[in-house]
Amino acid sequence: MGVLDVCQTGAYPIYVLSLLLLTYLLNQLDRYVLAIVAQPLAQDLHFGDRSCLQNGSEWQGHLPCANGSSEERCLSFLNDNGSHYCKWDFNGNGWEYQVIAGPVFILIYTFMGVVMGFLADATNRKNLLSLSLFLWSLLTLLMGFAKRYWHLVLMRFGQAIGEAGCTPFAVSLIMDYFPAVARGSAMGVYNWGIYGGYSLAYAIGSYIPRANINGMGWRWAFFLSGMPGLLLGVVLAVTVREPPRAGGAGEEEAVGNMTLREKLRTTVRSFLNPPLLLLCLAGSVRNAGGYVWAYNAQNYFNFYYSQVDVGRWLSWIPLVGGFLGALLGGVISDRVVQKRGLHARIWVLVISQVAAAPCVAGALWLKPPYCFLSLIPGCMLGEMWGGVTLTIVVELVGPAIRSCAVGFYLFIISNVGGNAPLLLPALSQHWGLRGALLLLYPGTYLAGSLLFLLTLFVLRRDQETSEERRPLLSSSSGGLEHEGGHRKYS
Secondary structure, three states, rough: OOOHHHOOOHHHHHHHHHHHHHHHHHHHHHHHHHOHHHHHHHHOOOOEEEEEOOOOOOOOOOOEEEEEEEEOHHHOEEOOOOOOOOOEEEOOOOHHHHHHHHHHHHHHHHHHHHHHHHHHOOHHHHHHHHHHHHHHHHHHHHHHHOOHHHHHHHHHHHHHHHHHHHHHHHHHHHHHHHHHHHHHHHHHOOOOHHOOOOOOHHHHHHHHHHHHHHHHHOOHHHHHHHHHHHHHHHHHHHOOOOOOOOOOOHHHHHHHOOOOOHHHHHHHHOOOOHHHHHHHHHHHHHHHHHHHHHHHHHHHHHHHOOOOEEEEHHHHHHHHHHHHHHHHHHHHHHHHHHHHHHHHHHHHHHHHHHHHHHHHHHHHOOOOOHHHHHHHHHHHHOOOHHHHHHHHHHHHHHHHHHHHHHHHHHHHHHHHHHHHHHHHHHHHHHHHHHHHHHHHHHHHHHHHHHHHHHHHHHHHHHHHHHHHHHHHHHHOOOOEEEEEEEEEOO
């Protein structure tokens, strides 16, 4: 089941899923390429922290540049011929970097995500998705022309507006193109875009600046990241059909008749139910670890292992590990949910995150190449969570607010998780960069798994309670529904 069910839906749904996968890949590429080119970008535009860095010449000294805690000490490190092998320069880290990586993007991204979610339940989703893709791709391309730090802030702000429309529209389309038995696997395929985009960001961000095309260095990384989305946006608009909503004609009419206030009230009421509330908290904590690592992995290796070619490893490890993890998470959850019910999906979340934690910790404790090898199982196990969690969210709410729920869920986990990197500079002052990352990377995997486990217990308790009280509950009262044997909130 699972993947087979996805294949049995027909050629056209698979074609649509492929386009949505490519859209999500570009979404992640355009979001994270900034993190990979942060150092040359900061050195060109002069923002962020400074530290002792290798100056590009072959290292022949006795001490690593990371030992240069001040400019004076840094410039005292000399090669045997008397030349400086270190330089005191912008390192691509610090508050200014974390601000454009986190709050500038996340705040508008999450607020607009909720707006897009409401729009997706009442408008043509594929047209809005095409428009969103075109907008964020254009602004990514324009980031390559930035001359000042505030130019980046404005472009990043606009990029967030466009990217906010991706997942609410895409998930809603997937739910209507695929039957319930295949949705977990379809969401797993869609989530491949995270890992493909992140890996491609490393490939482009690591090697394009080195190629120094037309003497423009890091700028071409943004040009090449933004251009494909302009074309794909047109393809989406022309070739994808808007499907009927899964609830049928009556459900579509009900969705269209709901006012904005009714949708908002119903969505908020759904998320105040303990299982969904805890699921959001667990997802927020787990998402924090992903954001912290995604935006600081390059800086970590630049600081501790400056001579290692990070792109050689991270241009494919998230791709392979993430692809396998997202697929396995969807397939396993689709299988177990048929035998054990909805709560079985949450067991997949708990077990996968506990198993992944020591592997991602190894990426920080071990030296190259073993740190990279430890990331392979870490990615495969750790990335089972994304598609599975979104599937649980849409299965816990009614079709009338499905896209709203996705947008609301992303609003919560992105605001909490997306701003977690702001904790890194302060924690690094006390425990160093490695210690801070250990707390905020594998630490959040373990904390998230405990919260997923608590979600499981609360969901099972409420399912038992709702079965006993079933005659008293109805969707019209805004309470609990039972559909296909699973609890739903509306």
